[in-house]
Every structure is written in C-alpha cells, then in structure tokens.
Amino acid sequence: MNFQEILNEQKEFFNSQKTKNVKFRKRALQQLKEAILKNEDLMYEAIYKDFGKSKFDTFTTEISFVLKEIEFYLKNLTSLSSPKKVRTNLANQLGSSKIYSEPLGNTLVIGAWNYPYQLSLSPLIAAVAAGNTCILKPSEVAENSMKAMAKIINENFPREYLFAVEGGVEEITGILELKFDKIFFTGSTKVGKIVYEAAAKNLTPVTLELGGKSPAIVAASANLEVAARRIVWGKFLNAGQTCVAPDYILVDERVKDSLVTSLKKYIQKFSYKADSEQYTQIINEKNFERLIKMIDPENVFYGGNFDAKKRFIEPTILQNVTWEDSVMQEEIFGPILPVLTYKNFNEALLQISKHEKPLAAYLFTNNSEEKDLFTSRISFGGGCINDVVMHLSNDHLPFGGVGNSGIGNYHGKFGFDTFSHQKAILERATWGEPELKYPPYSEKKLSWIKRIL
C-alpha cells in the first residue's frame, strides 16, 4: 500500500478547509458513533477472539469510554473551538486579543493492543474534534480488534479524511518516514523512543502515552478492606494488562499481614477463573512466557498457577519481595502483584523517586499529611488517593505520563488541545495611537515608555 499517496490525499483534503467547519466535525463524530453502535457485536467478537475479553469488560472499559468521548465533543465542540478573548496589555491599546484553536493538520495515531478500541479510537476522536485528518495504525497484536476498527473507519469515511491501516512493524516503519503535523503514540517506552526519533527528523510534535511501574502505597491508617477491594479490581482487570494498573504494593509493615489476607479474600470473591466473564487471557505466548518467569515460587503468598494452553495465569500475590528481585526490574503488565513493605512513609516515597517516573501512583491513607507528601514529593503522570485506575475515567482530568512514562496528555478538553495549535492574534485599532514607539527617540519618550512597560 502506498502510504505517501494516502497522506498526499489527506493533505489535499485538509487544504480544502472542510475539516475546519465545526458542523462537519460534529457530523463526522456522529457518524463514527453510529458506525460503532452498528458494529458493536463485531467489536465484542473480535476482542474475545484476541484475548478472551468479555462483553462486560469491553463495554465498561472500551466502548462506553469511546462513546463518552464522542458525546463530550458533540456537547462541547462549539465552545472549545470558539476563539477565546483574553486581556490586552496597555502597550497594545487600542486593541483586542484572541486565541484561536486551529487544527494541526495531518495526524498519525498509533495504538496499543491492551485496550485496543479505547487507545486507538479516543485519540482519533480528539483528532477529528480538533479538525484534523487522521491515519490510524492500531496494534497488530490484537489482530481481530484491529480488523474490526479498520472496517469501521474505512467503510464509513473517505480515505482522504480518515484511514485505518491494517499492519505491523513493517508498515508503521514506512509510515513514520512520512511528514505528519502530529504523531500520537500509545505503547512501550522502548518503541516510544523510536517514534520520537522518527518524528524529530520532521520536527513533528508528539504525544507519547507510555508505561512504567505504578506503585500503590498502603499506609497504616488506610481502610484496608477498601484498599484491598479496589487494588484487586484495578490490578486483575484485563488480567493486569492495564497501563495504569498498580504494578506493585508498598505497604506499611505493621499492616502487611492484614492487607494480604484481605487481598486474597477479594481475589477469591471476584472469582477470576480461566474462561470466565471476569477474567482475560494473556495476549500471546511471548507475554505468557515473560510473565511466568517473574513468579518465584518461594515468594508466592497466593496463586502462582498457570495454564499455557489457555494462556491463563492465576491472580498471584508475591510477598517478601525486594527492589532487587527480577519482578521489580520491568513493568509487569500481567496478573502478578508483588508486595513490598516500608517502615517509614518518607522512605517509601524516596524509594519511588529513585526510579523512573511512573504513569500512575496510588495512595491509601486517612492521614492528610501523607496525602500532601504524596502529591507534592513524587512525580508521576496522575493517580488517585484511596482508589486506583479511576482517575482516567474523569474526562475533566488530563491523562498522560511524565518523564519515562510519556509526553503530553489527552481526554476531553485536553485531547482537543493536544491536536490543536493555539494561534495568538492581536488586532489593533487604526486610530488613537501615541507616537511613543516611533523614531526619532527622545529622553521624554523613554521616560513615558518606562512608566507604561
């Protein structure tokens, strides 16, 4: 497939000015919503084939999410895209100042496999809302979901506006050589660096939504039942294959035994079994093999069983884990939960800040001083106090990483801004202007200017 040709068509289409019309964008969003609803069953079937993800989880964590983003823009697009009047300083009187959000142009969105619909379609929706064209490259690892998205996009939109690529590393490597006005990437830090390097050659702005090891700290004052229930849900959702899942627990040593007992209770209550509605398969053999190597039988407090044929790994809690263990050397991205202990809260924060900045961090506590220390001392993309994962479901909050976990953010208004350029316009009146700035200069003019500036 000739991707340069498709991009050329998209450049021409963008230059036709059609996508700048807010009504056109709203119609496109509405059309996408209808296409998703029409193909909802296909989407459920495809993702189930890819990694056994249930209809319940697919609706709650993917389809409802994408539809909510569309609704947000349908409701707010007129105000988001209107010029914003701002104050004008004294030196520019008589004048008025406005900020215009203009689309960046021709965009490329690269998705990850773990929430294939949400992570590909949400950025595409933001790109459309902001008035761009888009080439979408979903992850080939969730192959059936990729095909479902390609069908939805390519059957409902002309390729000079929106186009979804079915392909893998070879295709994306070729596409990355082209000159886009914006690249939005979700995936690993390793591939994020490849994308960043390719983008730099064309000075293309990027948003990188990456990963990392996200801690959940459980302090002595925490409500341990609530902490255990929420951590178990957030960790084992999608069998731990969630970028913002708690990667590991750091718990005050005084409450560690009670916490792990409660964790075990909720794992059993939630009934995570192979082939069950509430549990997902590991995406492929490669990841399955990588994960089971992380289970040190000596440290297993709960779980540890697996079934290679079904790519099933039981929710597993590891205890007596240290920072030097292999499970602490890379993002886990699977249903294995190491528990580390701390004696002193500040020391726990210090340990986290000695490592790369995580995408998310969570704290369970009732102590307001600890809440302040957590939010002010350690750097991470975003997170929750007394919950996990849910911050990304609030579209009034930006979602993104920092440092090794990413660059930039999206969701709601932030997605619109990510795909827009803020153009500054000062309009001056053609009368009422003092002579002050014009030559010939004089001491008197300078003294007036000093007062004004």
Ligand code: NAD
């Ligand atoms: P990945 O980096 O392997 O793949 C992501 C995308 O990059 C895919 O579309 C893939 O086709 C493409 N790709 C792969 N190799 C490439 C190459 N050499 N050059 C160019 N493109 C290439 O990531 P993944 O396995 O799909 O996802 C897992 C990782 O993504 C985890 O680290 C996870 O934390 C992170 N993640 C982050 C978020 C977030 O929102 N921040 C969301 C989901 C996943």
